[in-house]
Amino acid sequence: xxxxxxxxxxxxxxxxxxxxxxxxxxxxxxxxxxxxxxxxxxxxxxxxxxxxxxxxxxxxxxxxxxxxxxxxxxxxxxxxxxxxxxxxxxxxxxxxxxxxxxxxxxxxxxxxxxxxxxxxxxxxxxxxxxxxxxxxxxxxxxxxxxxxxxxxxxxxxxxxxxxxxxxxxxxxxxxxxxxxxxxxxxxxxxxxxxxxxxxxxxxxxxxxxxxxxxxxxxxxxxxxxxxxxxxxxxxxxxxxxxxxxxxxxxxxxxxxxxxxxxxxxxxxxxxxxxxxxxxxxxxxxxxxxxxxxxxxxxxxxxxxxxxxxxxxxxxxxxxxxxxxxxxxxxxxxxxxxxxxxxxxxxxxxxxxxxxxxxxxx
Ligand code: SF4
Numbered sequence: 001x002x003x004x005x006x007x008x009x010x011x012x013x014x015x016x017x018x019x020x021x022x023x024x025x026x027x028x029x030x031x032x033x034x035x036x037x038x039x040x041x042x043x044x045x046x047x048x049x050x051x052x053x054x055x056x057x058x059x060x061x062x063x064x065x066x067x068x069x070x071x072x073x074x075x076x077x078x079x080x081x082x083x084x085x086x087x088x089x090x091x092x093x094x095x096x097x098x099x100x101x102x103x104x105x106x107x108x109x110x111x112x113x114x115x116x117x118x119x120x121x122x123x124x125x126x127x128x129x130x131x132x133x134x135x136x137x138x139x140x141x142x143x144x145x146x147x148x149x150x151x152x153x154x155x156x157x158x159x160x161x162x163x164x165x166x167x168x169x170x171x172x173x174x175x176x177x178x179x180x181x182x183x184x185x186x187x188x189x190x191x192x193x194x195x196x197x198x199x200x201x202x203x204x205x206x207x208x209x210x211x212x213x214x215x216x217x218x219x220x221x222x223x224x225x226x227x228x229x230x231x232x233x234x235x236x237x238x239x240x241x242x243x244x245x246x247x248x249x250x251x252x253x254x255x256x257x258x259x260x261x262x263x264x265x266x267x268x269x270x271x272x273x274x275x276x277x278x279x280x281x282x283x284x285x286x287x288x289x290x291x292x293x294x295x296x297x298x299x300x301x302x303x304x305x306x307x308x309x310x311x312x313x314x315x316x317x318x319x320x321x322x323x324x325x326x327x328x329x330x331x332x333x334x335x336x337x338x339x340x341x342x343x344x345x346x347x348x349x350x351x352x353x354x355x356x357x358x359x360x361x
Contacts (some may be wrong), residue, residue: 003068005066005068006019006066006067006103007067007068007069007070007137007138007139007144008020008041008067008068008069008070008139008265009069009070009139009143009146009184009188010070010137010138010139010140010142010180010184011180011356012137012180012183012184012187012188013038013042013184013187013188015159015185016038016041016188017034017038018048019037019067020033020034020037020067020125021034023062023063023066023067027059027062029059032117033055033059034053036052036054037052037055037063040052041069041188042188042189042190043126045146045147045149045150045153045264046069046070046333047069047147047150047179048064048068048069048071049061049063049064049067049107050064057186060077067113068139069143070137070139070140070142070143070355071147072089072090072091072140072141072143072144072147073089073090074087074088074089074090074147075088075089075090075096076088078335078338080334080335080336080337080338081337082210082334082335082337083102083103084100084101084102084103084334084335084338085100085101085151085155086098086099086100086101086153086335086338087099087100087101087144087147089143090116090220090322091116091136091140095134096116097113097116097136097140097144097167097168097169098113098167098168098196099111099112099113099144099148099167100167100334100335101151101152101156102147102334103156103157103159104334106161107161107162108152108156108158108159108160108161109160109162109163109164110144110145110148110152110160110162110163110164111164111166111167112141112144112145112163112164112165112166112167113136113141113167113168113169113173114136114141114168114170114171114173114174114177114178114181115132115133115134115135115136115168115169115170115173116132116133116134116135116168116169116170116341117130117131117132117133117134117168117169118130118131118132118168118169118170118173119131119132119236120170120173120201120236120237121225121236122201122222122234122235122236122237123233123234123235123360124224124234124266124297124304124306125269125306126300126302126303127168127169128167129300129303133244134175135174136169136174136236137177138176138177138178138180138181138184141177141178142181142184142185142188142189144167145163145185145189145191146189148160152203160191161195162195162196162197163185163191163196163197164196164199164200164220165178165196165197165198165199166197166220166233170172170200170201170203170290171198171199171200171206172198172200172203172205172206172207172210173203173206173311175206175209178198180197180207182198182213182215184215186215189318193215193216193217193218194216194217194218195218196217196218197217197218197219197220197262198210198217198218198219198220199220199222199264200219200222201221201222201235201237202221202222202223202237202241202246202249203237203241204241204245204249206305207219207246207249207250207253207305208249208252208253210253210360211252211253211256211257212256212268216257216259218259218262219250219257219259219260219261219262220261220262220263220264220293221250221262221263221264222235222247222264223263223264223265223281223292224264224265224266224272225238225272225277226243226280226281227243227277228242228243228283229282230271230272230277230297231243234271234272238290238306243284247284247285247288250288251287251288254288254289259291260289260290260291261290261291262290262291262292262293263281263285263290263291263292263293264295265281265292265293265294265295266295266297267295267296267297267308267309267313267314267317268297268306268307268308269297269306269308269310269313270304270309270311272342273309273313273317275315275316275317275320276315277317278316278318278320278321278324279320279324281321281326282320282321282324282325282326282354285326288324290327291328291329292321292326292327292328292329293328293329294314294317294328294329294330294331294332295331295333295334296308296309296331297309298313298333298336300305303328308333314330315330318330328331
């Protein structure tokens with residue numbers, strides 16, 4: 001029986017190297033062929049073996065019979081007036097996920113997805129609204145980076161500097177794939193661990209597992225409410241891992257990793273933006289070395305009437321945190337004109353497709 005095709009981006013870089021070595025050895029090819037393929041994979045972001053022009057064409061064909069490069073098809077690209085670029089990628093079974101390139105003066109950050117949809121149902125999130133479709137394979141996570149790198153080099157003329165697992169899905173609910181993808185990004189593509197952030201709503205077992213990793217990956221927590229009842233309304237995960245359990249895990253993470261932890265706090269008008277909540281946040285974060293990112297809510301008209309808090313309320317919230325010694329910053333929402341928050345583009349495209357279908361377009 002024929003061996004299944006191996007996704008080179010889905011196995012560890014060490015296993016990819018061993019498989020390529022065995023492949024070339026079986027054909028009496030020189031050792032340096034392995035290095036050539038690795039360069040095409042990890043430095044030149046090749047989309048197909050045909051692009052590997054320093055390999056003879058028969059080897060290109062034979063490589064394609066044994067390995068795949070997990071090409072994603074870009075089905076839609078949205079470019080914001082602020083420079084943010086969002087891609088909708090079609091996977092091999094027709095499912096779609098988003099990734100976003102966010103340029104600033106010093107950085108080019110890629111926000112990538114870890115699942116198709118999400119089962120966790122956060123009330124402020126378009127992805128949560130779809131429900132869960134399936135897990136992404138490690139290669140599908142890494143391929144978002146590889147494909148986006150080509151866009152980055154072409155459109156921005158610079159490489160991606162930072163990666164955040166903040167797109168569709170909860171990374172720690174797809175832990176094995178995420179860990180495998182981290183291995184490839186870090187050891188294959190040589191992205192520094194301090195430049196890779198895993199963002200979670202607070203899945204305690206996953207946080208504890210990340211704490212055991214030797215690499216200093218960054219951890220961000222989607223917090224959004226500092227009190228149990230309010231967080232439960234916004235984020236059903238609070239029922240499984242309530243705030244005291246989450247913060248115990250974070251203290252343990254910090255003891256082991258000695259790394260600052262980031263909190264993401266989306267400010268929704270009249271929902272979670274009262275100064276007393278800033279005081280409560282400061283209370284629960286006491287003793288942790290942390291940084292709070294305050295993010296004005298990005299409205300999702302199709303599913304909610306919530307609006308962003310006013311600039312004055314956001315400023316007051318920030319002040320209260322600062323007065324209590326909690327470092328924080330108000331983040332400018334990026335890509336609002338292209339629905340750049342998690343899951344919004346997929347939702348917008350789905351709505352557009354249904355309208356077109358209804359109108360016979
Ligand atoms: S915020 Fe994250 S965890 Fe919550 S529903 Fe959206 S994708 Fe899932």
